[in-house]
Each structure stands twice: as C-alpha cells, then as structure tokens.
Amino acid sequence: MSTKQMTGSEIIIQALKDQGVDVMFGLPGGVLLPLYDALFKQNGLRHILVKHEQAAVHAAEGYARSTGKVGTVLVTSGPGATNTVTGLVDAMMDSVPLVCLTGQVPSSLIGNDAFQEADITGITRGVTKHNYLVKDVNELGRILHEAYYVARSGRPGPVLVDIPKDVLLALGNYTTPGKNTAVEHRSYKPQVKGDTAAIKQAIDLIKNAKRPLFYGGGGIVNSGDAACTLFSQLVKMTGIPCSLTLMGLGAFPGSDDQFLGMMGMHGTYEANLAMHDCDVMINIGARFDDRVTGALDKFSPGSKKIHVDIDPSSINKNIIVDVPIIGDVAHVLEELIKYWKADQAQVNAKALDKWWKQINEWRKVDSLKYTKSNKVIKPQYALERIRDLAKDTGKDTYYTTEVGQHQMWAAQHLCFEKPKRWMTSGGLGTMGYGFPSAMGVQTAHPDALVIAIAGDGSFQMNLQEIATLMAYRLPVKCFILNNKFLGMVRQWQEMFHGERYSESHIDVQPDFVKLAEAYGATGLRATTPGELDDVIKQAFASDLPTIIDILVDAEENVFPMIPSGAAHNEIILGPEDSQSSENGGSVESGVLV
Ligand SMILES: Cc1ncc(C[n+]2csc(CCOP(=O)(O)OP(=O)(O)O)c2C)c(N)n1
Numbered sequence: 001m002s003t004k005q006m007t008g009s010e011i012i013i014q015a016l017k018d019q020g021v022d023v024m025f026g027l028p029g030g031v032l033l034p035l036y037d038a039l040f041k042q043n044g045l046r047h048i049l050v051k052h053e054q055a056a057v058h059a060a061e062g063y064a065r066s067t068g069k070v071g072t073v074l075v076t077s078g079p080g081a082t083n084t085v086t087g088l089v090d091a092m093m094d095s096v097p098l099v100c101l102t103g104q105v106p107s108s109l110i111g112n113d114a115f116q117e118a119d120i121t122g123i124t125r126g127v128t129k130h131n132y133l134v135k136d137v138n139e140l141g142r143i144l145h146e147a148y149y150v151a152r153s154g155r156p157g158p159v160l161v162d163i164p165k166d167v168l169l170a171l172g173n174y175t176t177p178g179k180n181t182a183v184e185h186r187s188y189k190p191q192v193k194g195d196t197a198a199i200k201q202a203i204d205l206i207k208n209a210k211r212p213l214f215y216g217g218g219g220i221v222n223s224g225d226a227a228c229t230l231f232s233q234l235v236k237m238t239g240i241p242c243s244l245t246l247m248g249l250g251a252f253p254g255s256d257d258q259f260l261g262m263m264g265m266h267g268t269y270e271a272n273l274a275m276h277d278c279d280v281m282i283n284i285g286a287r288f289d290d291r292v293t294g295a296l297d298k299f300s301p302g303s304k305k306i307h308v309d310i311d312p313s314s315i316n317k318n319i320i321v322d323v324p325i326i327g328d329v330a331h332v333l334e335e336l337i338k339y340w341k342a343d344q345a346q347v348n349a350k351a352l353d354k355w356w357k358q359i360n361e362w363r364k365v366d367s368l369k370y371t372k373s374n375k376v377i378k379p380q381y382a383l384e385r386i387r388d389l390a391k392d393t394g395k396d397t398y399y400t401t402e403v404g405q406h407q408m409w410a411a412q413h414l415c416f417e418k419p420k421r422w423m424t425s426g427g428l429g430t431m432g433y434g435f436p437s438a439m440g441v442q443t444a445h446p447d448a449l450v451i452a453i454a455g456d457g458s459f460q461m462n463l464q465e466i467a468t469l470m471a472y473r474l475p476v477k478c479f480i481l482n483n484k485f486l487g488m489v490r491q492w493q494e495m496f497h498g499e500r501y502s503e504s505h506i507d508v509q510p511d512f513v514k515l516a517e518a519y520g521a522t523g524l525r526a527t528t529p530g531e532l533d534d535v536i537k538q539a540f541a542s543d544l545p546t547i548i549d550i551l552v553d554a555e556e557n558v559f560p561m562i563p564s565g566a567a568h569n570e571i572i573l574g575p576e577d578s579q580s581s582e583n584g585g586s587v588e589s590g591v592l593v
Contacts, residue, residue, distance in 0.1 A: 003175045008137045008168040009038035012101065015144040016045060018177055021072050023048060023063065023443055024101075025056035029076025030116065031103035031165040048443060048472060051464040053080050055436035057087020057158075058462070061096045062440030065423045066398055068224060070151045071440065073100040078116030081162070082123065086430060088158045089127045093427025094247060095222055097156035099147045100128075104164040107135065121162050129157030134164070137172030145177050146185050154190030155311035156222055190310060194327030199335050202282070202306045202323050203345055209280035210351035211358075212240045215263065215292075218247025218426070219285020219309060221419045223329035228252070228419045230333035231284060237337070238347050241359055243271035245286050247426045250416035260359065261368070264292040265562050266408040269367035269571055270359050272560070275300055276568035277358075283307045285329045288318040289427070290564075298567035308332045367560045367573055368412050377529050379406060379481045379552040383413040386451065386479060389536045395449040397421065398441045402434040402458030405487040408558045410453045432461030435478055439465055442474040449540065452478040456509055457486045466519040469545035477539045477546045480512055483554040491557045495572075516547035525549040 006014065012035060016024070023046040028036045039047055050056040053075045060071030075084055081102040091098045105114040121133045130150045132143050140163070147159040206212055214235055220227050228251045235242045235258055242252050243263040252259055261268035263275050275281070275292075281303045286292070288307075293299040296318060305321040307314075308329060315324040325332055339345075370380045390397045399414055400423040401407040407424055416422050423441060425433035438452035459480050469476055483490075489504040516523030522542045526535040532550070539546045561572045 001176055003173050005171055006174050007034070007038070008140055008163065008170055008172060009035040011137070011140045011172060011174045012144065012163070012168075013038050013042050013045060014174055014176075015141050016072065019145065019148045020069070022046060024072035024074050025050055025059040025063075025440065026074030027051075027053055027056060027076070027080060029078075029080050029103060031077045031105060032074070032168070034165070034168040035074070035103070047074070048439070048468065050436070050468050052462065053083035054087050054432065055439070055462050055465045055468070057084050057091065057098065057100065058430075058433050058436040059440035059443070060098050061087065061091055061094075061433070062400060062423050062437030063444045064096050064098060064440075066420050066441040067444045068420065070097040070099055070148050073098060075100070076103045076116070077105055077120075078118045081120040082118050085123060085127065086428075086432075088124055088160065090425055090428040090430045090433060091158040092127050092129065094425065095156050095218060096158065097151040098158040099144075099151050100158060100160045102160060102162045103168070104133070104162045106166045107164045108166070110164065120160065124160050127158075128160045131160040131162070133162045134167050137167050137170040140167060140172060141174040149185055150188060153185075153188065155219075155314075191312075191326050192310070192328035192331050194308065194325040194332035194335060196335065198323055198325045199332065200339060202325065202336065203340055203343060205280050205304050205306060205323060206238065206240070206282065207345050207347065210348060211278045211355045212238075212280040212282065212347070212352070213274050213278035214240055214242040215245075215275065215281055215283045215286055216242060216248045216251050217245040217284065217286025220248055220251040220329050223285065223310075225419060227285075227328075227330035227333060230330060230337060234333060234337055234340075237340070239352060240282075240347065241274055241356070243267070243274065245289070245292055245426075246411055246424060248286060249411060249422045250419040253417045254415035255417060262411055264289075265294070265564070266412065266558050266560065267562075268412075269365045269560055269573065270362035272562060272568040272571055273362050274359055278303045281305045283321070284333070285309065287314045290318070293318060294562050295565050295567050300568070365573065367571075370556070373553070374529055376553045377526065377532060377550055379409050379483070379556055380413050381529065382479070382481060382526075382532060382550050382552060383409055383453070385532050386453075386536055387414050389533065389540065390449055390451060393449055393540055395447070396445065397449045397451065398423070398438075398445060400424065400434040400437040400441060400450070400452045402452075402454045403429045403431045403488075404455040404458060405483075405491060405556075405558050406453050406455045406481040408488075409481075431455075431458035435459060435462050435476075436465050438476040438478065439469055439474055442469075442476050443472070450476050452476055454478055454480045455487055456480050456482040456484060456506060456512075459512075460509070463515070466516060466521050466545060466547065470519050470521055473544070475543050475545055477548065479539075479548045479550055481552045482509075482512070482549050483552050483556070484509065485554060488558070490555075494557070496563070512547050512549040516545075520544075522546040523549070525551070527551045
C-alpha cells in the first residue's frame with residue numbers, strides 16, 4: 001500500500017488500472033475535460049468512443065457478461081448521464097456488474113439548475129445496486145475501489161459514481177489498494193457459503209424424489225465457470241433432467257441428452273410440462289421470473305422447491321420455497337456434491353426411469369419444429385444455418401440478440417455448449433441492447449466470431465454504432481431477421497387482439513446494405529433460402545463489421561407459447577392451437593403483460 005498526491009482525474013485513471021480495468025466505453029463532455037485530458041496522457045487504459053451513451057452501457061454489459069469482469073462506462077453530466085439510465089436498469093435486472101462514472105457540474109453549482117446538471121444519483125437510486133456522489137477528492141480512490149467491489153460481489157449489478165468537475169481538478173491523496181484489489185466494503189459482505197443443514201435437507205429431498213428437475217438460471221453463469229462445471233457434474237451424477245432459463249443458457253451443454261431445452265413462455269413443451277409435473281424442483285441461481293412461472297397460483301403445484309440464490313431478497317419473493325439456500329452457486333454446489341458423495345446418496349432410479357419415459361413421450365411432440373420452405377426464408381432456418389456455419393469456422397463464437405421474436409428463436413435454435421457465449425436482455429427486454437453489446441463482446445474477444453441477431457425494429461434503436469465498429473475495426477456480424485414488422489408485437493396482436501395490427505408495421509426502413517456501405521462496413525442481403533449459405537459464409541469471411549439483411553417470412557410466429565397468465569400445461573404448440581381472440585382473452589382479465 002502506498003499513498004500519493006494526484007489530481008482527481010489522475011486518481012480515477014490510477015484506481016481503474018489498479019482494479020484491472022483495461023477498457024472503458026464512453027463519450028466526453030464539458031465537465032469531463034480534465035479526465036479526458038488525463039486519459040490522453042496515459043497508456044494502458046483503452047477508451048472506446050461510442051456514438052450514444054446508451055450504447056456505451058450495453059457495450060460494457062457485453063464486455064462484462066462475456067468475460068465475467070466488471071464493465072466500465074464513462075459519460076458526461078446531464079444528458080450524457082441520463083442517456084445511461086436504460087442500460088443501468090437493464091444491467092440491474094440481469095445482474096450485470098458495471099461501474100458507470102458520470103461527470104457532474106462543479107460542487108458549487110449543484111442545485112442551481114446549472115448547464116447540463118442532472119440529479120443522476122437521485123434518478124438512478126432505484127436502478128443501481130449502489131450509487132455515490134463524490135464530495136471530497138480524498139474519498140475518490142476509496143469510493144472507486146468500493147464501487148468495483150460492490151458491482152462484482154454478491155448478486156452483481158451496476159454501480160454509479162458521480163464526480164463533480166472540481167473534484168476532478170482538485171489535488172488529493174490516493175492510496176493504492178495493495179495486493180488485494182477487492183478492497184472490502186465496510187459492511188457489505190454477501191453470504192457465499194450455504195447453510196449446511198439446508199444443503200443436507202436438499203439432498204434428502206432429491207434422494208426421495210420421484211420426478212425431480214433442475215431449473216438452472218443466470219446465477220450459475222454469473223457465479224463463474226467453476227459453478228457451471230459443478231452444475232454439469234451434479235446433473236450428470238444424478239441423471240436428473242435439466243432445464244435452463246433464458247439467462248442460464250450455456251450453464252449446461254445444450255447438446256446433452258439430459259437438457260430439456262429452455263423453459264418459460266417460449267420454452268419447449270417437455271421443459272414446461274416437466275416444470276409443471278415435477279415433485280422436486282431444484283432451482284439453482286434463478287429467480288422465478290414471471291416469464292418462467294406463468295400464473296403464480298398454478299405454478300408447479302405438486303413440487304417441493306429448493307432455491308439456491310446469493311440474493312436473500314430473491315428467496316420467497318415470487319414463489320414460496322421449501323428449502324432456501326442463500327449462497328454463491330459454486331460454493332453451494334461444491335458442498336452439495338461433497339455431502340452427496342459422503343452420504344453415498346442415490347436417486348430413486350426406478351422412479352427416475354419412469355419420469356424419463358414420460359419426458360421422452362413429451363419430447364416426441366418436437367415442439368420447436370416449424371414448416372420448412374424453399375421459397376421464403378424461415379427465421380428458424382436462418383438461425384440454424386448461422387449456427388452450423390459458425391461451427392464450421394472453428395472459432396469461439398459469441399451471440400448477442402436484440403428483443404423480439406428473433407431473440408426467442410435464437411434462444412430456441414442456437415445451441416450453447418459453454419457459458420458466457422450468450423448475451424441477451426432478459427429482465428428488461430431492451431430493444432437496442434444487442435448490437436452495442438456485441439461491440440463490447442468483440443472488444444473483449446478480438447479473435448472470436450461475434451454474432452448479433454437482430455430484428456429490423458430493434459436494430460434501428462442503436463444502429464449509429466456501426467460507426468464505432470468501423471472506427472475500431474471490430475468485425476461484428478449483425479444478422480437482421482427482417483420481417484418489416486415489430487414482429488413480437490404483431491404476433492400478440494394476431495393472437496390476442498383480433499389481428500388489429502396497430503402501429504406494428506414498419507413502413508419505411510433504410511436499405512440496410514447501403515447503410516452499412518455508407519459507413520464503410522460490409523453490407524449483404526439474402527432474400528431466398530438458396531442464397532443464405534453463401535451470404536453467411538461471405539459475412540464470416542469479411543474482416544469488417546458486417547450487416548446482413550435477411551428477408552424472412554414476415555408472418556411467422558414463435559411457438560410454443562404459454563400465454564401470459566396461463567399455466568405451464570396450457571401450452572400453445574402452433575398456429576393450429578392458437579385461436580385469434582377478438583377481445584384479447586386474458587387481456588380483459590388484466591394479466592396479459
Ligand atoms: C426499447 C423497447 N421498446 C419497446 C419494446 C416492446 N417490444 C418488444 S418486442 C418488440 C418488437 C421488436 O421488433 P423487431 O426488433 O423487429 O424484432 P422481431 O420481433 O420482429 O423479431 C417491441 C416493440 C421493447 N421491448 N423495448
């Protein structure tokens with residue numbers, strides 16, 4: 001540990017370096033000029049200049065989720081800061097560790113309605129894990145170290161640090177964190193080790209189960225690669241079927257026979273019926289989100305529920321559980337496996353066999369099947385080809401998505417073998433997330449194949465970032481599944497609002513190929529299934545950012561679907577099951593969201 005006198009700006013640069021930050025995503029402004037000046041004078045800390053601050057946050061999210069490290073954002077006061085709000089909520093909902101540094105007007109002007117003043121700590125209090133307004137330059141170093149610690153510890157999340165201009169200019173003392181960069185918070189010490197008695201109780205339930213099911217979530221991925229390995233080990237060891245949430249995809253190999261696919265609103269038939277009919281549900285790192293549970297009062301009515309979560313406030317929040325275990329997934333799984341082995345515990349093999357027979361019957365329904373066509377590109381087919389041709393490149397492949405139908409088809413048809421390869425906006429469902437998020441992923445993994453799957457609506461929410469990709473030669477491949485609709489909205493209007501397509505058709509859209517070319521990037525288009533493979537291969541061969549406009553069947557719908565507010569055994573498997581309702585069915589009961 002050593003203490004030095006520096007300006008506030010220099011303290012920030014040093015503290016970030018001491019925290020192991022290698023890159024930040026940002027955009028300067030008046031109050032940040034001293035900090036950008038300090039940035040100019042140093043080496044080692046990269047800055048990616050985005051075109052919109054929302055994109056900076058999503059890029060930092062992509063960076064964080066694909067590396068497991070904390071993402072860093074730097075924006076100016078007022079509009080720079082307020083432009084980050086959607087990204088911060090997104091990170092909060094999906095438990096993504098971020099530190100967002102915002103410039104603030106000089107302390108003497110705070111509260112004066114000064115030029116570009118916004119009360120960003122007030123605005124973001126409810127959407128950050130923690131936030132700070134730095135009042136004294138001598139506190140700056142400690143606050144920054146604490147911010148990184150809070151962002152990454154326990155249930156990860158975004159932390160905002162607001163720094164007035166005079167603090168950037170003032171001279172103050174900076175103390176290096178020493179060997180241990182994770183300087184601890186004075187009181188925030190999340191519980192990582194699960195309660196042994198509860199773990200043993202869970203083992204008893206699993207041993208005696210007749211129809212057990214693993215329900216794995218994003219918490220496994222967040223806990224780290226070791227947690228995913230331990231989770232896979234436990235699933236394989238017990239032979240119990242496993243389903244994952246949208247956020248958990250990749251925590252268990254997608255090609256494994258014990259994987260039932262994703263559960264929830266657009267999950268597979270077998271996963272949802274298994275959720276409904278299981279007698280012991282083992283929830284590891286998931287939060288009983290409403291897109292998973294459907295109607296709470298009809299959710300998995302006959303099961304005993306085990307819930308492992310690092311966030312005590314998640315326990316019994318939506319669903320009352322029988323065995324809560326508060327702790328870090330990796331720690332809890334390690335103990336679970338240890339006691340399972342020590343106890344020489346065994347599942348009820350005969351009952352499990354019967355359960356698998358039932359599940360395999362459900363599997364025969366083949367709920368992800370779709371009608372193939374050689375005239376029009378089916379979006380599911382496009383995704384299958386992207387998936388298979390990406391595999392052929394032999395490159396480590398990362399996917400991000402926007403929000404809508406394409407996102408659900410991507411979750412269903414791309415197969416994730418490893419964690420941290422799938423970045424999507426699950427909790428907030430933020431259109432505009434995927435393209436800049438891919439930018440962050442590619443920054444962290446320059447040699448990887450980074451693919452953004454977009455809808456034509458979502459892509460237009462942050463398309464200005466083609467310029468950033470070009471500036472840093474980040475060769476992201478963005479496939480737009482173009483149906484000229486806000487497709488997911490159109491689907492709900494078809495199914496629940498009597499086919500009244502109110503404001504969901506996109507009448508005017510740019511020529512996406514020319515748009516890419518206008519930035520100097522590669523633009524490609526596929527209009528028929530026959531052209532698809534060639535276009536995908538060309539995209540993968542380009543070392544430039546590439547926008548691929550794929551004209552898909554405009555009226556294809558995502559199935560299976562559990563309508564909001566329905567139970568898991570009320571699944572709509574396809575168009576033949578779904579009847580358009582004039583009144584919108586459950587819309588009237590006010591539960592359709
Ligand atoms: C910022 C934002 N605004 C509105 C919505 C509501 N919304 C959810 S899906 C969707 C349609 C998305 O359309 P598109 O990106 O073209 O994808 P598609 O569903 O056609 O695949 C909309 C408007 C949202 N999720 N995010």
